[in-house]
Amino acid sequence: MSWNIRCFNREKLTNLKQYLDEMTRKIVSKNRLYNDSYNIERSNFIDVIVLLETWSTENDQFDTYKIKNYNNFSITRPKGKKGGGILIYIHKKFQAIKIDSMINGDIEFLLLKLIIEEECWFILGIYRKPQGDLERFLDCFEEIVAKVDVQRLIIAGDINVNILKACHKTSSYIDCIQSLNLKFNEAVTRDNMLFRSSGSLIDHCLISHDIDNYLAFTSTKITKMSDHNFVLLLLQLKTFSKRKVRLTKSILNETTAIDNINWALFNWNVDPHDGNVDFYWNSLYKTISKLIDDSTTKRTIRLPKNESTLPMWADKKYQSMLHTLNNLSDKIERFKLNGRPFDLLECKYKEMNSIRTEYGSIIAKLFYKRMSLRGNKEAWEIINELAGRKKEIQQLILITNNNEIIVNEAEIAQTFQSKFISIVGKPLNPIKSLRNKYFGPLVSKTFVFDEVSPLYINNVIHSLPNKKSTGLDNISTKVMKGISELFSIHLCNFFNIMVRTGKYPDRLKSSIIVPIYKGGNPTSADNYRPISLLSCVDKVLEKVIFGQMNEWMEKNHLHDNYQYGFRGRRGCQEAIAMALNIIGEALDTYGSVIVISFDISKAFDNVNLIILLRKLYFLGFRSTAHDLIESFLTSRRQTVKYKESLSDSEEIMRGVPQGSNGGPFLFTCMINDLQNLSTTSKLIKYADDLLLILPIETEILDEYRNVSNLEHDMNILYDYYDSNDLLLNYEKSNYTFIGKVKDTHLEAFMSDKGISKCESINYLGFELSSNVYFTDQINKVAKAMGNGLNALKHMKKELTISALKQFYFSHIFSRVSYCSFALMRAKSTDIDRLQHLQNKIIKVIYGLPKMFSTSELYKTVACDSLTIIGTIYLSLIVMVKKCIISNDDSLPDVHCFRPSARNSNVYVRKAKNRYLKRGIIHIGCNLYNQLPENIKQLHEVSLFKKHVRTYLLRHTDSLLRQGQFTHNKIAL
Structure with a gap:
């Protein structure tokens, strides 16, 4: 050879x-x-x-x-x-x-x-x-x-x-x-x-x-590798991402790469902190990071105007694109008014639009070329900065009750641990556990866990969000998904053995607690919420366990009908719709209502495990299932992590983990028997958020009747939470009156209880105002749209139209569409104000002049965008459809009656006054009845919403002419 x-x-x-x-x-x-x-x-x-x-x-x-x-x-x-x-x-x-x-x-x-x-x-x-x-x-x-x-x-x-x-x-x-x-x-x-x-x-x-x-x-x-060998090992780990496994996206991602190394060493009892692994990686990471910092010294997205300001990484292709871009920019400037009559500009619109399309494509290439060096996360950080969104606290300083200042990271972690463990480490009260009378009726059926298949476990693994955070085992979700085909087989066998024996592994009960700032004084440890970072294996097991338990409770109708959150088709918007419906009925009958928002002190952390396990027994979780949940809840340990410092590990005596799949479900089981209380008022629950709605009777002989009704309900609530070892915090609770009549005796009673009065209550992100027009919610939405408009003006030269639209729908329109069905009570002037802001935003996105015709705007340019009234109508119709499909009492006044296959209209009872006539039920059902039969016959909510949206887009002209919401102005 x-x-x-x-x-x-x-x-x-x-x-x-x-x-x-x-x-x-x-x-x-x-x-x-x-x-x-x-x-x-x-x-x-x-x-x-x-x-x-x-x-x-x-x-x-x-x-x-x-x-x-x-x-x-x-x-x-x-x-x-x-x-x-x-x-x-x-x-x-x-x-x-x-x-x-x-x-x-x-x-x-x-x-x-x-x-x-x-x-x-x-x-x-x-x-x-x-x-x-x-x-x-x-x-x-x-x-x-x-x-x-x-x-x-x-x-x-x-x-x-x-x-x-x-x-x-x-x-x-x-x-x-x-x-x-x-x-x-x-x-x-x-x-x-x-x-x-x-x-x-x-x-x-x-x-x-x-x-x-x-x-x-x-x-x-x-541990025996040289510097060069270790560098090549990292390259080897990086190459996995080029295939289906995708263990890591980039070698420049420090956390993910270390996760991969730790994962490789985890199962063979090799300590990754021994040897020089961290040292080698940090050296490589700092070196490459320095190269990127040197290559991208400018942190803004502004385009350079001449060659002297070009970045170091600019090549000939970049310079050519920049030259073409400047020529196109000059063309666009020439097409602007500049003293010409407006009709000439409108005639030249098509040519200008084609130029803008080419302009936008070049801008996109330049923008993504820069952003690719920083990564998608940093690109959105720049966008959020332009949008005026809040930044995280960079340097934390804690001040204790003794006015001691804590700056050291290890001491901060230990301070948070002491604060959190003072709640979850508090011993249980066995006397309250034995004397608790709120357990509800004993369910005759008994729940049994179903064994699962590897395919089911694999689907659960891939349903987890792609997050970099890991538990104490340093296994991220990306790594888990990369080995899911192999790992799901072993995890399936492990789960089936676990449900047979009723034992939960101790190694999966340890969690890392990360303090999350929730508002108030940032130097006080009281204003931080403990969020658990659990093992990915624990997340998969929890999702399977509590998914089966929740499905069994839904199937047997064991959930409280007024309990929302962490349930299918029972989200924030459904809770607010129910609250508005109850308020509307009260105003329709009595003319006024009092709404109280209660705060439960440390609700998730104060759960008494003995009481919870007994309530689960009454709900039908007995035998091996009860043993497994008891094993899951007991002997748990937590460690607080702040930056790179870890506190001492301590045992948890009470509470359910926050940030897990099981925590919210277990808490809803804890307060599930609230539905058995005999109260005059209505109680809306969203996990630990409690809203009390009490009608105010005006035509009564006893002037203290309303006070006695409210006092009776509050005493029952206080006794319930006290018996369950929970605490109602009156100081953080507040109330407001809705309607014309306000009871001074009720105000005096609430003042004695220490509950403050406010003009509006923020419940699940929606402002329940004292007036019936929800002006505070309108102002909140208008402020968000104004901030988004200013951000778009800064970004319009750097982003394409598609990128600007993505920013609009994610940062602005999401605020408008949230609970938009409630805005049917708004004044016509407020609706016009929101519509005017939306018109401005669309004109900025497409680069149109201020005087461009609004009707032409939605006909030719933004033909895929709904108006404000169209968005409200869509939300109302979809809410009614959800009630029909779910066939429950989430909106009890909606009744679906189909006398024949050709008629699928919805009928509601007659309203007494104008409030219910302009409420969710009446306007929503009237709009639903005007839809074509082929759309009403659709059963899938997402498909139904898509067809209704298309139908409303075809009627944009009539929607633009609609004014205030009245019962005779809802024709499509």
């Missing part, structure tokens, strides 16, 4: 140091393997050079990538060529030898001999399937090795799959590597061998169940 050996002419690289310094300014775009153009990167302790080759099937030979200029080493891949690979070596003193080889015309080798100090590295790249058996392949490989002095080995490319496909005698990837090692006659030891394998390794290992051996083989070498 003959070898064709050629040496590179290194004399053409005249000034290598200058070349490397120049290349430090360039970053490899997204670190992709195959790009049309490659840049070179350099760090403080490694100099990386990338060489590329491709195999030409036409000529049966290598087509070397064309090197345009040896001074800047710009490398371009030939068009239409596929294949090739990246070989990385470290530069100190170097010599490169290229060997082209043909073994039966099927194997390609690229060999580089690299001298680092006095050490020699041998890099082998295999990019095609070797034909023949493994023994012949190893013989050829040994012949290559004999030509160089091999001390260390890096195997690159798809060797993991290619060798396995050619191997007939061994079945494991590790066995193949060990066979290679034997062929080298122990010249390359196992500790000096490093693999840079592609993601197909994981694909194969998931099928052959060989990933345990591979990771165990890798993890044994980490």
Whole structure:
């Protein structure tokens, strides 16, 4: 066998140091393997050079990538060529030898001999399937090795799959590597061998169940690696993201990369904090971060006007785009009014729109080129900054009750731990547990957990949100999803054993607590909410356990009908709709109503576990299911984390975890028997948010009748919460009157209780005003739209129309559409104010002049946008449809009557006064009845909403002409 050996002419690289310094300014775009153009990167302790080759099937030979200029080493891949690979070596003193080889015309080798100090590295790249058996392949490989002095080995490319496909005698990837090692006659030891394998390794290992051996083989070498070896290991971990596994998105993501390393070491009892793992990673991360900071010194999105202000990473393509952009900008300026009559501008609108489209596409490329260097998160940080959204507290300072100032991170973490544990670590009161009389009737049926399949567990894993936060095991959801096919089998078996035995593992009961600022004085630990960071395994198990329990309660109608939150079709908007319906009935009958919002002190943290378990027993969770929940709730431990500091671990005596799937469900079970209380008022519950609505009777002989009714209800509530070891906080509770009549005796009674009066109550983000027009909610929405309008004016030159629309729908329209059905009570002037703001926003998005016709705006430009009245109508119709589909008492006055298949109208009882005539029920049902029959026959809410929206868009003209909401002005 003959070898064709050629040496590179290194004399053409005249000034290598200058070349490397120049290349430090360039970053490899997204670190992709195959790009049309490659840049070179350099760090403080490694100099990386990338060489590329491709195999030409036409000529049966290598087509070397064309090197345009040896001074800047710009490398371009030939068009239409596929294949090739990246070989990385470290530069100190170097010599490169290229060997082209043909073994039966099927194997390609690229060999580089690299001298680092006095050490020699041998890099082998295999990019095609070797034909023949493994023994012949190893013989050829040994012949290559004999030509160089091999001390260390890096195997690159798809060797993991290619060798396995050619191997007939061994079945494991590790066995193949060990066979290679034997062929080298122990010249390359196992500790000096490093693999840079592609993601197909994981694909194969998931099928052959060989990933345990591979990771165990890798993890044994980490503590012995040099700096350079560890860098290449990180590159190896990064390559997993290029396939289905997606263990990490970028090597620049510190948290995810460390998660991957910890995950690789977790199952083999290797402590990741031993050795130099953190040191090596931090060094690499700081180096690459410095390169990015140097390359993107400007933090704003403003476009440079001349070459002197160009960023360092600007290339010729960027300059060409910028030049075209400036020309288009001048054209747009010429199309503006500039003294011309308005009709001329309108005639030129189509041409101007085409120019703006090209303008926007170039802007998008420039914007995303900059943002790609910072990442999507930082891009949204810039947008949020322009939108005026609040920033997190950068440096936390705590002040204790003794006026002691705490700045140290470890002391802050311990202070939070002491504060939180003073609540959850408080011993349970067994006397209250025994004397509690609020348990409700005993359910005759008994709940039994169903065993699950691996496919079900796999679906649950993929339903988890992609978050970087991890529990104490350092396993992130991205890693979990990457190994879900293999891991779901083991987790399925584990869950089925767990529900049979009724035991929950102790290792999954430990949680990390992160303090989240909730408002008020930031220096007080009382104004922080403890949020649990649980293990991803625990999240999956909780979702399965409490999903089955909640489904069983819904099926048997055990939930309180006035309990909203964490239930299907029972969200915030449904809770507010129910509250408004009750208020409307009270105003229709009595003319006035008092609304009280109660605050429960530390509701989730104060749950008495003995009482909770007894209530679960009454609800039908007995036997093994009861044992499993008891095992889940008891012997839990928590550790507070602030930045990088952890507090001491302490045991939790009471409470349900916040931030978990089971916490809200268990709390709703705790207060589920509120429905059995005999109160005059109505109680709306959304988890721990309690709203009391009491009608005020005016035509009564006893002037203290209202006070006695309210006092009776409040005494029952106080006794209920006290018996359940919970506490109503009157100081943080507030109330308001809605209607014309206000009872002075009630005001005096509430003042004695310490409950403050306010003009509006913020319940679930909606302002329940003392007047019936909800002016405070209108002002809140108008303020959000005004802030969004100012932000759009700043961003319109940097973002495309599609990006501006995305910002509008996510940051502005979401505020408008939230509980928009309640705005049917608003005054026509308030609706016009919101409509005027929306018109301004749409004109800014599309770059239209202020005097552009509103009717033409929604006909030609924003033909996919609903008006304010259209948004309100859509919300009303969808709310009625939800009530019909759910067929429950969420809005009890809605009755669906279908005398024939051709008639699907909804009928409601007759209202006495104007309030209910302009309420959700009457206007919503009248609008629903005007829909075409084919739309009303749709049963899926999302599909129904889509068709109704299309139907309303066709009637935009009539909606724009609609004024105040009255019973005779709702025709579509």
